[in-house]
Amino acid sequence: xxxxxxxxxETDLPSAxxxxxALDRHGRRVTGFVPPGYDIYLRLLNPIEHRxxxxxxxxxxxxxxxxxxxxxxxxxxxxxxxEPILPDGDGEPRMGDPHxxxxxxxxxxxxxxxxxxxxxxxxAWYGYAEDDRQPAISFxxxxxxxxxxxxxxxxxxxxxxxxxxxxxxVPMHWWPDDLSWCVGQDIYARSLILGCGLTxxxxxxxxxxxDAHRIREDDFVPVEDC
Numbered sequence: 036x037x038x039x040x041x042x043x044x045e046t047d048l049p050s051a052x053x054x055x056x057a058l059d060r061h062g063r064r065v066t067g068f069v070p071p072g073y074d075i076y077l078r079l080l081n082p083i084e085h086r087x088x089x090x091x092x093x094x095x096x097x098x099x100x101x102x103x104x105x106x107x108x109x110x111x112x113x114x115x116x117x118e119p120i121l122p123d124g125d126g127e128p129r130m131g132d133p134h135x136x137x138x139x140x141x142x143x144x145x146x147x148x149x150x151x152x153x154x155x156x157x158x159a160w161y162g163y164a165e166d167d168r169q170p171a172i173s174f175x176x177x178x179x180x181x182x183x184x185x186x187x188x189x190x191x192x193x194x195x196x197x198x199x200x201x202x203x204x205v206p207m208h209w210w211p212d213d214l215s216w217c218v219g220q221d222i223y224a225r226s227l228i229l230g231c232g233l234t235x236x237x238x239x240x241x242x243x244x245x246d247a248h249r250i251r252e253d254d255f256v257p258v259e260d261c
Contacts, residue, residue, distance in 0.1 A: 041201050042184035044168060048156050050212045051172050051183050057214075060175035063256045067176035068219035068228050071252055075236030078106055079227045080246040081128035082136055090136055091122045092246040106248035109257055110225055128225040130260060131163065133205040135197035137227070140244035142188045142195035145216060148235045157184040157198055158208040160222040165201035174208065179222055181208070223260030 045051075057070035065076055082090035094104040096113060099120045110127060113119055121127070128134075145151065158181040161170040170180030184206065190196045197205055207224065210217040216231035228250070229239060240247050 042157055042186035042198055045183040045185050046171055048183050048185070050156055050210065050214065051158060054210060054214060054217065055172050055174055058175040063176050065228055065250060065252045065254050065256060068221065068256060069217040069230035070214065073230035073252070074233040075231060076250050076252050077229045077236055077239055078248045078250050079137060079141060079229060081225045082134050082246065083122045083126045083128050084134060085123040085126055090134065093128065094246050096122055106250050107254070107257060109259065130225050131207065131223045133207065133227055135205060136244065138197035138205050139195040140242050141239065144239040144242040144245065145235055146189070147238045148232070149211070149215065151188045154185045155188050156210050156212065157186065157206040158182065159184065159200050159204060159206040163202055163204055163222070177221065221256070221259070225259045
């Protein structure tokens with residue numbers, strides 16, 4: 036578990052209500068997980084953690100199997116192949132639990148064009164919450180009941196700080212109060228979706244530690260709990 040401060044539990048956040056109202060409640064489009072209207076949308080793939088603690092990307096795994104990477108590639112497509120070459124023998128990306136390394140790299144890229152000092156907002160599915168935290172809001176498209184949190188994305192030295200709940204998980208939803216960018220995905224996903232401005236999106240695409248792929252706001256989002 037990453038030794039970083041835990042997020043602070045919140046019972047209500049105006050920006051969470053604004054976010055929930057902006058999400059598309061019909062179907063499974065990108066805008067069911069992050070609001071419409073951003074300049075660019077990206078899918079960020081959770082890295083595969085190896086037994087020695089190192090990580091590798093989906094794109095590297097696809098290349099090792101002679102497959103061309105694509106924005107909506109699914110892990111089960113690789114795992115179901117006959118005699119696939121899998122990282123570290125049988126490694127796979129976590130579901131519903133973004134890796135702290137992904138969080139650090141994403142924060143680093145966003146910070147190039149946004150002021151990340153001060154608290155940011157987060158939502159995690161209540162089934163992943165610690166203790167007896169009660170849901171404060173539901174997010175579409177599945178009406179998932181979410182627990183709300185606040186906390187920093189930078190430490191005292193302005194270094195990236197992965198946001199962690201008391202359960203040791205990075206939430207699937209994060210945003211600033213002005214919703215100038217937003218991260219979201221379903222609770223069982225092996226990836227995150229980011230909506231943001233073009234300059235921020237290009238910085239994320241250029242961050243070498245991220246396996247990021249450009250998508251469209253009206254793309255269908257496949258279920259990833261396989």
